[in-house]
Amino acid sequence: MKADPSFVIEQLSAAYGPVVWSPRLEPIDELIFTVLTQHTSDLNAERAFQKMRGRYRSWEEVMAARPEELAEVIRTGGLANQKSVRIQQILFEIRAKAGGFDLRFLGLMPLPKAKAWLTALPGVGPKTAAVTLAFSLGMPAMPVDTHIYRVAGRLGLIRKKTSVDDAHDVLERMVPPGDVFRFHVLLIQHGRKTCRARSPLCGSCALSARCPARRSFKS
Ligand code: SF4
Numbered sequence: 001m002k003a004d005p006s007f008v009i010e011q012l013s014a015a016y017g018p019v020v021w022s023p024r025l026e027p028i029d030e031l032i033f034t035v036l037t038q039h040t041s042d043l044n045a046e047r048a049f050q051k052m053r054g055r056y057r058s059w060e061e062v063m064a065a066r067p068e069e070l071a072e073v074i075r076t077g078g079l080a081n082q083k084s085v086r087i088q089q090i091l092f093e094i095r096a097k098a099g100g101f102d103l104r105f106l107g108l109m110p111l112p113k114a115k116a117w118l119t120a121l122p123g124v125g126p127k128t129a130a131v132t133l134a135f136s137l138g139m140p141a142m143p144v145d146t147h148i149y150r151v152a153g154r155l156g157l158i159r160k161k162t163s164v165d166d167a168h169d170v171l172e173r174m175v176p177p178g179d180v181f182r183f184h185v186l187l188i189q190h191g192r193k194t195c196r197a198r199s200p201l202c203g204s205c206a207l208s209a210r211c212p213a214r215r216s217f218k219s
Contacts, residue, residue, distance in 0.1 A: 003155045003210035005174045005183060011206040012186035016193070019182035021138055027103035028059060028094070030136035031118070032087055034128045040078035048077030059101040063091040089122040107137040114139065126168040134184065140177035142184050144168050147191025154195060154213035 013019070024030060029049075036045040055073045056062045062070065071084040094101055097117075106114040111133070118129035130141035144152075144167045152158045157174065158167050175183045194201045202208050202217045 001210050002212070003157070003207050005157065005179075007210060008155065008157070008207060009175070009179060009183055009186060012190055013182070015206045016186060016189045019185045021181050023138065024135045027106060027132055027136040028101045031090070031103065031124070031128065031132045032059075032062075034131045035087055035090065035123070036074065036077040036083060038079070038083070038128075045077050048074040048080075051076065059091055060095075063088050063095070086123045090124065093121050103132075104137070106133065107139065111139055111141060115141065126165050130168055130172075134181055138181070140172070140180040142168055142172035142180050144171060145188065146197075147195075148184065148187040150197060151187050151191045151195045154200075154211060155207060156212045 025033060032052075033045060033049045036048050051073050052062060052070070056065065065073075065088075067081075067084045067088060070088065071080040074080050074083060074087075077083060091101065094103070098105070106117060109117065114133055114137075115126070115129050118124050118132060119126060127143050127145065130143035133139040133141040134143060144164055148171070149158075149164050149167055152167065152171060153160065153162075158170055162170055171183070172180055190207075191197075194205050195207075200217055202211070202214050205211065205214075208214045
């Protein structure tokens with residue numbers, strides 16, 4: 001029998017506990033923070049984000065800073081020269097399109113429209129858009145990171161040829177809107193704690209009875 005999404009949610013909720021959504025940051029903060037997390041750890045991105053918020057009083061000031069200076073401020077976030085330029089491009093576009101930096105209006109849009117608005121910004125892909133909408137506005141968007149992509153592939157929830165970008169919509173459509181957030185959080189937890197990239201802990205995995213990849217691993 002295959003691992004269907006409701007089985008996955010049920011088993012992983014029992015293994016890792018309930019998932020409760022609460023707003024993390026304002027949408028603009030979540031968006032810029034997520035840009036900072038690209039190709040680095042959340043901890044490094046957090047440090048860079050806090051330094052940036054400590055150095056500049058507003059997003060207007062971040063946008064107007066010299067790119068080299070902004071790069072120095074966010075250095076701990078990695079790829080600082082590229083990210084400083086990208087952040088300023090994004091802020092410039094947002095102000096031009098929305099007249100300011102308040103993105104809460106996205107929460108009033110249908111999900112596909114809100115995603116399209118964000119992914120039209122420079123360097124904002126499906127994952128960054130989905131993180132922003134899910135974590136700051138509670139919208140039923142499914143961010144797919146490396147853990148989720150790996151776990152979903154092993155479980156046969158997505159086909160081998162499904163790209164990471166396509167996996168966002170495929171996985172999002174698999175569960176009712178009210179379950180998308182916990183589906184996301186539970187799959188990440190499972191990827192970090194049990195279905196690790198190397199040496200997954202299949203012997204103690206709550207999904208092993210229905211996992212097609214189980215026989216590929218010895219543990
Ligand atoms: S059985 Fe192994 S490969 Fe399958 S989901 Fe569990 S840990 Fe991952």
